[in-house]
Amino acid sequence: MRQIVLDTETTGLNPRAGNRIIEVGCVEVVNRRLTGNNFHRYINPERDSEEGALQVHGLTTEFLSDKPKFAEIAEEFREYVKDAEIIIHNAPFDLAFLDAEFERLGWPAFIKHVSEVTDTLVRAKEMHPGKRNSLDALCDRYEISNSHRTLHGALLDAELLAEVYLAMTRGQESFSIDLGEADGHADGSGAAVAALESIIVLQASAEELAEHEATLDRVDKESKGACVWRAEVAPANTN
CATH class of the missing domain: 3.30.420.10 (Ribonuclease H-like superfamily/Ribonuclease H)
Structure with missing residues (x-):
């Protein structure tokens, strides 16, 4: 552009x-x-x-x-x-x-x-x-x-x-980038978007996961069990 x-x-x-x-x-x-x-x-x-x-x-x-x-x-x-x-x-x-x-x-x-x-x-x-x-x-x-x-x-x-x-306009960046038909694939609205397969996803290591859990333990302790990142998500009502 x-x-x-x-x-x-x-x-x-x-x-x-x-x-x-x-x-x-x-x-x-x-x-x-x-x-x-x-x-x-x-x-x-x-x-x-x-x-x-x-x-x-x-x-x-x-x-x-x-x-x-x-x-x-x-x-x-x-x-x-x-x-x-x-x-x-x-x-x-x-x-x-x-x-x-x-x-x-x-x-x-x-x-x-x-x-x-x-x-x-x-x-x-x-x-x-x-x-x-x-x-x-x-x-x-x-x-x-x-x-x-x-x-x-x-x-x-x-x-x-x-x-x-x-x-x-910095907040306008996203993973879906208008590329035109030649470079992307059409979504439901007819706009072409970048193929998400090209985005590299890095998995957290065991050490990083352990550090994350330790951080959540501290947050949970300081908030007296009110850590929102460990709150159970209520199942969606399908009725």
Whole structure:
């Protein structure tokens, strides 16, 4: 599974007011591993940044003046994200700017070029209702260091978001992995799952079993016979 964690920096908040993308940063994740095959470009927006935006990203008009225009990097960018799942924090913001840039080129909306878009802000609000769910707040919650983040940067923010996303979704791993018909076998729902025969099971040694029983003896003694691991399981009612 190929996923692209994406972030942009812009000259302002509203693409319909003429604001443009000035930086695109993408981090590739394949099978939940960072590949290092990232995409990062600064872009000449052909206009100045609004003061509030400039304070956020620090990318001056002078710095961006010799950078390529979006149209010059558009095809390379489109090929990079093509058919991938795109992961964005607060996706409507970035998508509005990407759609505006694609519209200038006469292209369909951004979503038409990728498989799907996942918004980590929506997911974070579902997982942590009533709490702060900014990227900085999520870094703190999942103990991901962002001490080097003094200004917003598209690639840096995409790298942090990739770590946050992997931490947020860590509980999704299981023994049943969707592999497709070629690599697995169909279950009752029609999805292909990994063959469990490939999982290696190690039997406990006699010494390990004895140590386990000794531990249960101590628990049973300290709990005055209330050790739940030795409780008799009531037979199921078949009536």
